[in-house]
Amino acid sequence: MTSIKDIARLAGVSISTVSRTLNNYSDVKPETKEKVIKIAEELNYFPNAVAKSLVQKKTHTIGVFFGNNMNLGFDHPFFLDIISAVREVVGNAGYDLIIFTNKNKERATYTTLCRERSVDGVVLLLTGEGKKKNEQFIELQESGIPCIAIDLPLKGDKCTYVESDNYFGSKLAMEHLANLGHQVIAFIGGDEISKTSYDRLRAYQDSMMEYGIGYNPNLVYLGYFSKGIAQKATKELMRQRPDITAFFVASDEMAITVIETLKALGKNVPNDVSVVGFDDIREASFCTPPLTTVKQNKHDIGSEAAKMLLEIIEKSDIKPKPKTLDCDLVIRDSTAPPK
């Protein structure tokens, strides 16, 4: 509402003097400085960030994209923890978050939306969206817009990604099952074309080989992350291979569905069949039985992503590198030795 022009008039100085004062320039006479500040406070003046952004080409905003599909946007169990950590880090550095929601832009891409809003950087939280938008990812990678993707292997001059060590985490899960004595271990995977999913599958396969069990494709069901798929997969696998004694499932949400489906099939978890999940969402500790799972360190993923993004934004000479964070195995009650 009130601008530096108003202050200038009341203080009897020029707008440049007001601007200099308010921006703490050294070359302002103490008395004028005092006078200007006093008037600014009286008028309850706050600078117009829009005007500032226009001239400075810096908005102090970080854009956030996340999916629209079920369980991939705000609904995704990860979003909360990750964005919460991002918020903390960028907030302390003086940025606000702008969440892209505007639907009235058909021709827009991630890149053009970022340019339009002139965000200083962007976080991609598209877990599960797969590579349907591959061209858009390439455009963004090459755009020069500072960018961090979560669980999506983007690489560019100002662009990289943060993920969990899905391979290693999955090997922990498999080691746990093997140590319990399981041999016939099934795997239910998520989105086939995402790196995240693929790393988990590879670890399953490698483990089966390493433990001398051998890799058998008919113990594997791949689809995409969804409860419906999990239910179907469980039924089908148990019908074809009633000798299965354990499931390694690529997400907790699916794993919980697997448990429910097994119960419906008259199986006891973990006495008849063991189940291990991946993620460690809140429900994992509440479900019955509480789920043994591989814990992703969501808070660290978010804060590492945010820190890296700030570096890319603020240091021109940085060469962004992907970051892979450790996972831990959390043993609860959904696993036991086979009968």
Add this chain to the structure above:
Amino acid sequence: MTSIKDIARLAGVSISTVSRTLNNYSDVKPETKEKVIKIAEELNYFPNAVAKSLVQKKTHTIGVFFGNNMNLGFDHPFFLDIISAVREVVGNAGYDLIIFTNKNKERATYTTLCRERSVDGVVLLLTGEGKKKNEQFIELQESGIPCIAIDLPLKGDKCTYVESDNYFGSKLAMEHLANLGHQVIAFIGGDEISKTSYDRLRAYQDSMMEYGIGYNPNLVYLGYFSKGIAQKATKELMRQRPDITAFFVASDEMAITVIETLKALGKNVPNDVSVVGFDDIREASFCTPPLTTVKQNKHDIGSEAAKMLLEIIEKSDIKPKPKTLDCDLVIRDSTAPPK
């Protein structure tokens, strides 16, 4: 990067012609129009929203404030559902969400932050922050900035709020307990000074009177919404009044803690003591035993809030009115007749 100036130069027209073309003005010769649009597409032009905002005094952004405390920000179980609904509604109307996170603004208030960013409207999601910031709320109410608060009774020319019918919902809970035959019903409340909490307390008191049980203050524990308080309250109440057969607890998070505490005290839920919560968060259906609770319709709260906000923004003559949405009782396994 590329501006209307570039397009104008390449098309051999003035920038105003470009502007008019791109904004679909009728008075542009079809051929020039075509030429301009073609060049704009070739240059992959997108308008600079910052510049646009400056001249139009409209940013197409909705500000969002939420608490910083534990369980009051992104961590709050409600945030997700509500903001998800808000996002959907405002997104379809052509707005983006800007989440205020910048911490480098000590003297700032809700109002000044909104003015600074020139948001078109703002949503307050401060459930539980209480009235510590009363002066700020008053300033915002009177600021003329279109504003919707969730669970916080703000009223102004361009400002109102959306809440659940906490009183009615609580009466449903009490009716359920009374119908089961409970007489010695304790109440654990949240923030004493919030309307939300107070409405739940009043319903408890009124019910106790109506069912002829009588209101006894030593069956009531008020603090603020927190797990620690819930634990302490349970122990203290059970010590003073071992004859308690039921708890009505003002939030699910607290109710779940109450159940855990009762178990630790050697009580069986629901056989020894019944527990009813409020909110219906995800965990309510997963905990053991699954929690009987009053369900708040979070999605509707968010979408009603967003719709109302858009009305305030877009219709100058609207008189915003508070909206109170129904609650439902969800009966699960944490309640049973007293022994």
Add this chain to the structure above:
DNA sequence: TTGTATGCGTTATCAT
């Protein structure tokens, strides 16, 4: 139908 000129609120360059 199109171009010129002005302004939005600010910073920044250049005089003075």
Add this chain to the structure above:
DNA sequence: ATGATAACGCATACAA
């Protein structure tokens, strides 16, 4: 130490 003035990218009132 301070003031004019241009510029940021765009929309718009007014002229032509």
